[in-house]
Amino acid sequence: MRLLVAGAGFSGAVAGRALAELGHDVTIVDERDHVAGNCHTARDPETGVMVHVYGPHIFHTDDRRVWDYVARFAEMMPYVNRVKAVVGGEVYTLPINLHTINQFLRASFSPAEARAHVEALARDDIGTASNFEEQGLKLVGEDLYRAFFEGYTRKQWGVEPSRLPASILKRLPLRFTYDDNYFFHRHQGIPRDGYSAMVDAILDHPRIALQLGTRAEDMPGDFDHVLWTGPLDRYFDHAEGRLAYRTLRFEPIRAEGDIQGTAVMNYCDAEVAHTRIAEHKYFAPWEQAEFARSVAFREFSDDCGPGDIPFYPLRLADDKALLARYVARARATKGVTFLGRLGTYAYLDMDVTIGRALDTAEALHAAWQQGQPA
Numbered sequence: 001m002r003l004l005v006a007g008a009g010f011s012g013a014v015a016g017r018a019l020a021e022l023g024h025d026v027t028i029v030d031e032r033d034h035v036a037g038n039c040h041t042a043r044d045p046e047t048g049v050m051v052h053v054y055g056p057h058i059f060h061t062d063d064r065r066v067w068d069y070v071a072r073f074a075e076m077m078p079y080v081n082r083v084k085a086v087v088g089g090e091v092y093t094l095p096i097n098l099h100t101i102n103q104f105l106r107a108s109f110s111p112a113e114a115r116a117h118v119e120a121l122a123r124d125d126i127g128t129a130s131n132f133e134e135q136g137l138k139l140v141g142e143d144l145y146r147a148f149f150e151g152y153t154r155k156q157w158g159v160e161p162s163r164l165p166a167s168i169l170k171r172l173p174l175r176f177t178y179d180d181n182y183f184f185h186r187h188q189g190i191p192r193d194g195y196s197a198m199v200d201a202i203l204d205h206p207r208i209a210l211q212l213g214t215r216a217e218d219m220p221g222d223f224d225h226v227l228w229t230g231p232l233d234r235y236f237d238h239a240e241g242r243l244a245y246r247t248l249r250f251e252p253i254r255a256e257g258d259i260q261g262t263a264v265m266n267y268c269d270a271e272v273a274h275t276r277i278a279e280h281k282y283f284a285p286w287e288q289a290e291f292a293r294s295v296a297f298r299e300f301s302d303d304c305g306p307g308d309i310p311f312y313p314l315r316l317a318d319d320k321a322l323l324a325r326y327v328a329r330a331r332a333t334k335g336v337t338f339l340g341r342l343g344t345y346a347y348l349d350m351d352v353t354i355g356r357a358l359d360t361a362e363a364l365h366a367a368w369q370q371g372q373p374a
């Protein structure tokens with residue numbers, strides 16, 4: 001089969017590679033001038049530091065198949081995400097752990113004491129949390145919720161937390177030990193040479209032709225099948241209306257030596273306009289010593305307008321109704337498969353994206369083998 005893949009992020013690259021290995025001829029286009037989508041990394045020309053151009057990406061997974069897959073294409077360096085948070089002029093560790101709790105409450109609780117204390121603070125009248133706010137109040141109670149989650153979430157998503165799904169907060173652990181690892185997955189790391197080098201390696205296959213700076217809409221229509229990893233609503237010319245996304249804006253800060261002394265610092269207070277600052281050399285501890293100057297990005301979240309890059313699907317109630325209409329259109333469209341964060345309008349992490357891309361490629365190939373149109 002001759003396949004067109006729209007988008008050279010993880011979804012498009014991984015599915016394209018799998019299909020190329022299965023004997024198909026794959027053309028992958030991306031309208032940007034680089035691969036890896038919003039996971040793109042590049043050396044900052046002024047400091048030489050490897051920068052996560054579209055914000056911090058730390059690879060973490062429990063899926064052994066996906067971990068083995070990324071290790072095929074990059075040397076995964078050990079990295080543990082340890083996030084700090086500024087709240088009311090003080091610095092805490094995230095995710096909320098025993099140190100955070102003791103510092104916030106000016107206490108020296110043991111794990112059992114902290115658990116009992118937080119359970120007493122937590123709202124016990126909320127059964128199953130139906131939104132982000134209820135999930136926060138049920139988990140940690142009023143004070144911790146307002147300090148660490150409410151302000152940050154309003155800035156990040158631009159809406160009241162009561163309108164957001166509880167699942168967003170379920171991404172974060174709550175611990176009654178001093179373990180401040182942001183993730184609870186078994187495997188965690190960052191590719192030694194960055195994500196774009198990893199995606200370059202994935203795309204390096206004789207049956208793959210890559211065309212950067214090319215819109216899929218401008219390609220000829222004679223491919224046997226299209227894999228679309230761009231925004232789902234864009235494929236249909238927004239005929240049903242626009243699905244809402246959040247976009248991000250980054251303001252670089254450059255200085256001699258250290259800027260903040262750690263990789264990620266969240267700013268949870270509503271009065272501070274940015275959500276977080278990422279100092280990039282700390283994502284590559286194996287090469288930190290090589291740089292005299294440092295670069296950090298102050299990160300701002302905003303509504304995604306027509307010309308902006310979509311980052312996070314908002315998935316409010318209206319979006320879900322709209323999504324259902326687009327999913328119906330997608331199902332009725334033969335010869336096109338939608339995948340990825342944008343193509344399925346879902347808040348997917350890198351590992352889930354890769355797993356789904358592999359599954360999708362295998363399922364498509366199997367269907368074609370049996371002569372079924374997909």
Ligand code: UDP
Pocket residue numbers: 085094148149150152153156168169171172266268
């Ligand atoms: N969050 C928060 N305070 C924080 C960090 C996260 O309220 O200091 C909430 C916020 O709503 C965020 C969500 O938890 O969108 C998920 O956080 P995560 O760090 O997983 O977000 P990502 O790195 O994907 O932007």
